Amino acid sequence: MNKxxxxxxxxxxxxxxxxxxxxxxxxxxxxxxxxxxxRVKNIIKKFDYQPNLLARSxxxxxxxxxxxxxPDIINEFFARMTLEIQKRLFELNYMAIICNTNETTSxxxxxxxxxxxxRVSGVVFITGDLIKNQIQLDVPTIYIDRKPxxxxxxxxxxxIGSDNIQGGYLATQELINKGCxxxxxxxxxxxxxxxxxxxxxxxxxxNECKMPTMDCLIRKIDxxxxxxxxxxxxxxxxxxxxxxxxxxxxxxxxxxxxKYLKEQGxxxxxxxxIVGFDDISLTQLSSPEITTIRQxxxxxxxxxxxxxxxxxxxxxxxxxxxxxxxxxxxxxTT
Amino acid sequence: MNKxxxxxxxxxxxxxxxxxxxxxxxxxxxxxxxxxxxRVKNIIKKFDYQPNLLARSxxxxxxxxxxxxxPDIINEFFARMTLEIQKRLFELNYMAIICNTNETTSxxxxxxxxxxxxRVSGVVFITGDLIKNQIQLDVPTIYIDRKPxxxxxxxxxxxIGSDNIQGGYLATQELINKGCxxxxxxxxxxxxxxxxxxxxxxxxxxNECKMPTMDCLIRKIDxxxxxxxxxxxxxxxxxxxxxxxxxxxxxxxxxxxxKYLKEQGxxxxxxxxIVGFDDISLTQLSSPEITTIRQxxxxxxxxxxxxxxxxxxxxxxxxxxxxxxxxxxxxxTT
DNA sequence: ATGAAAGCGCTAACAA
DNA sequence: TTGTTAGCGCTTTCAT
Numbered sequence: 001m002n003k004x005x006x007x008x009x010x011x012x013x014x015x016x017x018x019x020x021x022x023x024x025x026x027x028x029x030x031x032x033x034x035x036x037x038x039r040v041k042n043i044i045k046k047f048d049y050q051p052n053l054l055a056r057s058x059x060x061x062x063x064x065x066x067x068x069x070x071p072d073i074i075n076e077f078f079a080r081m082t083l084e085i086q087k088r089l090f091e092l093n094y095m096a097i098i099c100n101t102n103e104t105t106s107x108x109x110x111x112x113x114x115x116x117x118x119r120v121s122g123v124v125f126i127t128g129d130l131i132k133n134q135i136q137l138d139v140p141t142i143y144i145d146r147k148p149x150x151x152x153x154x155x156x157x158x159x160i161g162s163d164n165i166q167g168g169y170l171a172t173q174e175l176i177n178k179g180c181x182x183x184x185x186x187x188x189x190x191x192x193x194x195x196x197x198x199x200x201x202x203x204x205x206x207n208e209c210k211m212p213t214m215d216c217l218i219r220k221i222d223x224x225x226x227x228x229x230x231x232x233x234x235x236x237x238x239x240x241x242x243x244x245x246x247x248x249x250x251x252x253x254x255x256x257x258x259k260y261l262k263e264q265g266x267x268x269x270x271x272x273x274i275v276g277f278d279d280i281s282l283t284q285l286s287s288p289e290i291t292t293i294r295q296x297x298x299x300x301x302x303x304x305x306x307x308x309x310x311x312x313x314x315x316x317x318x319x320x321x322x323x324x325x326x327x328x329x330x331x332x333t334t
Numbered sequence: 335m336n337k338x339x340x341x342x343x344x345x346x347x348x349x350x351x352x353x354x355x356x357x358x359x360x361x362x363x364x365x366x367x368x369x370x371x372x373r374v375k376n377i378i379k380k381f382d383y384q385p386n387l388l389a390r391s392x393x394x395x396x397x398x399x400x401x402x403x404x405p406d407i408i409n410e411f412f413a414r415m416t417l418e419i420q421k422r423l424f425e426l427n428y429m430a431i432i433c434n435t436n437e438t439t440s441x442x443x444x445x446x447x448x449x450x451x452x453r454v455s456g457v458v459f460i461t462g463d464l465i466k467n468q469i470q471l472d473v474p475t476i477y478i479d480r481k482p483x484x485x486x487x488x489x490x491x492x493x494i495g496s497d498n499i500q501g502g503y504l505a506t507q508e509l510i511n512k513g514c515x516x517x518x519x520x521x522x523x524x525x526x527x528x529x530x531x532x533x534x535x536x537x538x539x540x541n542e543c544k545m546p547t548m549d550c551l552i553r554k555i556d557x558x559x560x561x562x563x564x565x566x567x568x569x570x571x572x573x574x575x576x577x578x579x580x581x582x583x584x585x586x587x588x589x590x591x592x593k594y595l596k597e598q599g600x601x602x603x604x605x606x607x608i609v610g611f612d613d614i615s616l617t618q619l620s621s622p623e624i625t626t627i628r629q630x631x632x633x634x635x636x637x638x639x640x641x642x643x644x645x646x647x648x649x650x651x652x653x654x655x656x657x658x659x660x661x662x663x664x665x666x667t668t
Numbered sequence: 669a670t671g672a673a674a675g676c677g678c679t680a681a682c683a684a
Numbered sequence: 685t686t687g688t689t690a691g692c693g694c695t696t697t698c699a700t
Contacts, residue, residue, distance in 0.1 A: 005472075007677055018687045023679060033685060053451040054397065055677035058388045058692050065431075065452075074413050083407050083434055090441075095448055097399075098432040100417055107424075114429055117387040118399075138339075226619050255619060262621055282616065285560050285589060287596055341693055352671045357695060367669060389693035392676050 006047050014047075015040045026051060057119060065095045066308070067115035070126040071103045075224070075252070076280040077295070078126055081144065084301035085124060092309065094121070103223075115139075122308045140311035142304050147193040158307050160300055160322040164194045167293040167326040168201020171247045171275040174291065176209055178273055178334050180245030182217060186232050187249040189220035198249045198277065216241050221253070229256025237264065244272055251276035251283050254290050254333075274333040288332030300324055340381050348381075349374045360385060391453060399429045400642070401449035404460040405437045409558070409586070410614040411629070412460055415478065418635035419458060426643065428455070437557070449473075456642045474645035476638050481527040492641050494634055494656040498528045501627040501660040502535020505581045505609040508625065510543055512607055512668050514579030516551060520566050521583040523554035532583045532611065550575055555587070563590025571598065578606055585610035585617050588624050588667075608667040622666030634658055 012019040017036060024032050025040045032040075043049070057063035066089050070078050086096040097120065099111035115123060116139060123139050127146040141157040175183050185202045187195040199218075206213050216239060221228045229252060236243055237260075248254040254276035261268055268274060268288055276283055279294035303322055310317055346353040351370060358366050359374045366374075377383075391397035400423050404412050420430040431454065433445035449457060450473060457473050461480040475491040509517050519536045521529040533552075540547050550573060555562045563586060570577055571594075582588040588610035595602055602608060602622055610617055613628035637656055644651055 005677095009677080019678080020680085020688075021686060024686090027679080029680090031685060036685080050447060050451050052392070052453060052677050053448070054388050054392045054453055055692090056679075058386070058392055058694090059677080059679045061692070063388065073407065073417050074410060076408060076410075079408050079413055086432075086434055087436075090444075095431055095433075095452065097429055098420075099429075100420055102421075110424075113384060114387070117384050118429065119386060119388055226615065259619055259621060281560065285593055287593065339693095342695095343693080353694080354672080354696080355670060358670090361695080363695090365669060370669080386693050389676090390695075392678090392692090393694045393696085395676070 005052070006049050007052070011040065011043055011047070011049055014043050061119070062121050062312075063119045064093055065097060065118060065120045067097045067099060067111070067118075067120045067123045068126065069099045069101060069108060069111055069115075069123065071101050073098070073100050076282070077251075077278045077297075080280075080297050081126055081301065084297055085304055088301055088305040092305065121312050124304060124308065140308060142308050142311070144300060144304060145194055156311065158311065158317060158320055158322070160303055160307070160324065161194065162295040162300070162326050163323045164197030164326075165201040165204070167277060167295075168198035168247070168249075169205045170201070170326070170328040171198075171277065171293055172202045172205035174275055174328055174330070174334050175245035175247060175273055176205060176211070178245070178269070180273055181211075182214070182241060182243045183211075183245040183247060184217040184219065184236055184243035185247050185249070186219045186221065186229070186236075186253055188224060189222060195249050198247075202247060214241065217243055224250050224252050226252060226256035226259070229253030230260045231256075233257040233260045237266070245274070246272060247275045247277075249277050251278045251280045251290065251292055254292070255282055255286055258286055258288075258290070258333075268333050275328075279329055283329075283331065291331045291334040292329050293326050294329050295326055296324055339386070340383050341386070345374065345377050345381070345383055348377050395453070396455050396646075397453045398427055399431060399452060399454045401431045401433060401445070401452075401454045401457045402460065403433045403435060403442060403445055403449075403457065405435050407432070407434050410616070411585075411612045411631075414614075414631050415460055415635065418631055419638055422635055422639040426639065455646050458638060458642065474642060476642050476645070478634060478638060479528055490645065492645065492651060492654055492656070494637055494641070494658065495528065496629040496634070496660050497657045498531030498660075499535040499538070501611060501629075502532035502581070502583075503539045504535070504660070504662040505532075505611065505627050506536045506539035508609055508662060508664070508668055509579035509581060509607055510539060510545070512579070512603070514607055515545075516548070516575060516577045517545075517579040517581060518551040518553065518570055518577035519581050519583070520553045520555065520563070520570075520587055522558060523556060529583045532581075536581060548575065551577055558584050558586050560586060560590035560593070563587035564594045565590075567591040567594045571600070579608070580606060581609045583611050585612045585614045585624065585626055588626070589616055589620055592620055592622075592624070592667075602667050609662075613663055617663075617665065625665045625668040626663050627660050628663050629660055630658055 008019045008022050012022045021032055021036060022040050025037050068082055068085060070082050073079050073082060082098060089096050101108040123141045124144060125141060126144045143157060143159045145161055147159055172183060187199055203213055219232050221232055254274055266272055274290060276290045276292040279292045283290035283292050342353045342356050346356045355366055355370060356374055359371050402416055402419060404416050407413050407416060416432060423430050435442040457475045458478060459475060460478045477491060477493045479495050481493055506517060521533055537547055553566050555566055588608055600606055608624060610624045610626040613626045617624035617626050
């Protein structure tokens with residue numbers, strides 16, 4: 001089907017040199033004359049020669065490929081994170097294999113296994129809801145967003161995440177400062193560390209003001225979607241204790257909430273104030289625009305790629321856990 | 335750094351057979367006894383052996399990898415398309431390398447070059463704005479969404495796209511049926527075939543009703559974003575000829591428009607009716623919910639993967655151009 | 669049913 | 685400065 005691809009050997013023959021010399025020119029390893037270089041490069045260009053990366057990787061035992069495992073690329077926050085990381089990797093001459101797990105453990109494992117088979121140089125985990133029971137981490141790994149499970153071998157990975165506790169704290173404080181008395185909190189259930197931390201921040205802020213945390217104001221959902229945000233808000237407002245402030249641990253939920261509140265004619269921010277989390281672009285587009293906690297995607301992406309590079313090179317790492325500051329973006333819902 | 339990975343040879347030694355036999359067991363190529371199979375499989379399991387896919391691909395000259403080139407993964411429509419394709423590929427045991435071009439030609443070319451270097455078995459192009467001058471297509475390729483450039487070698491690619499003309503027609507007809515007199519059209523400029531086709535449909539609908547197309551109601555923008563939708567709508571309403579219906583060739587633009595219209599107190603659908611394109615999830619979330627043209631992502635993804643498979647296998651293809659039907663989803667903006 | 673051996677395209681150590 | 689050569693880990697003839 002494909003016409004036979006041109007190889008090092010072909011180039012060498014045409015240039016009248018050995019394959020070793022051609023290889024040296026390509027990799028700029030010195031040990032060749034200017035004249036040879038010129039000739040070889042011409043032929044390479046002329047025939048649009050493209051080195052077989054598979055062969056190279058097989059030989060050097062490292063592929064210029066990084067695997068990115070992400071729970072849900074449709075989620076704008078993950079998409080942006082993935083995109084930014086991929087951009088930076090590309091600049092460093094890495095390809096990215098992006099794997100979508102749909103928050104399913106088995107898929108995650110299969111992906112990881114294939115990535116290992118491809119001998120990727122490193123892996124970035126933007127994790128979903130899942131606790132892996134002791135994944136074998138023989139590949140340099142960066143965990144983003146959610147704290148990694150306990151692994152025996154801790155030399156090979158690094159965790160990078162936003163300061164979710166502080167985020168939860170800032171969000172709740174904002175609501176308190178605006179005079180909210182009954183502040184609800186909606187989060188993803190399960191063991192997702194990010195949402196747990198936001199909850200910690202929520203409680204911390206309430207405690208500081210001697211405000212009680214009321215169980216009926218704290219809601220867990222199974223998955224993140226507009227619909228869930230809509231539904232849970234409905235439930236909250238149909239319950240006894242009407243909230244006058246709600247902190248949603250993800251913007252998407254807040255957006256769903258807005259729809260419900262508007263339908264019911266509940267005024268924002270007069271009747272109820274709202275804070276989200278992530279600062280996805282829609283928070284600026286909705287009306288009213290949503291107050292939210294911004295995670296610094298660019299900063300995290302930078303840190304991720306730089307640290308992964310170090311891990312791969314085997315150079316020393318400053319820290320094993322990085323906490324990236326967040327900021328509150330005040331808009332119209334508070 | 336990584337402890338030496340276990341290889342075929344290691345397995346063979348431990349099982350007391352030759353590497354050829356182990357290979358046969360792994361690939362289920364027959365020519366081994368039940369007993370041998372059992373022994374080999376046990377050892378493989380015990381040591382969690384993972385074949386080196388690079389070596390395999392080098393040998394077989396085909397990698398179980400597909401490249402997906404997409405202009406902007408943040409755009410929900412592209413994200414969904416990418417995700418669905420990737421899911422299906424995964425079921426067929428292919429990994430997907432997803433490349434984001436940011437709608438930049440040079441990046442697109444670099445990506446393609448790296449993909450070829452990785453000896454991917456096929457490529458899916460979800461193209462952006464760019465016309466490539468004769469990309470060398472020595473790899474089976476599916477173009478989605480935008481018609482491919484003219485390539486000499488046409489055996490190796492297939493185009494799959496929605497019926498954008500019909501989409502534009504349906505959208506415009508809907509506005510006409512609701513009594514709109516001055517129907518504006520907002521599209522991405524440049525040579526993007528999808529947007530050109532939607533424009534053709536728009537004109538067709540107007541012509542059928544003997545309605546004139548007015549240049550000042552037809553607007554082009556440079557890139558797709560909420561902000562652009564906002565801006566262009568502002569411009570339309572600050573011009574002489576007030577539109578009473580607007581067809582946006584992408585939902586995202588319509589969403590931006592909604593913001594402007596609400597700010598100005600312009601009533602939808604009383605003062606102006608709106609139709610978008612793509613049916614992204616936000617069209618259901620916005621208020622009012624947006625009438626739009628739905629592209630069948632699942633169907634396109636299916637067709638893409640099946641056809642790519644055929645292209646790779648060298649089996650015959652029914653068609654070289656597929657046009658996938660669209661449907662209008664009527665909501666509150668009309 | 670099994671093994672020996674060639675070779676995919678490349679890099680790198682060693683020679684010259 | 686250049687060439688020769690030994691593999692990287694695998695699949696696949698061809699023997700046996």
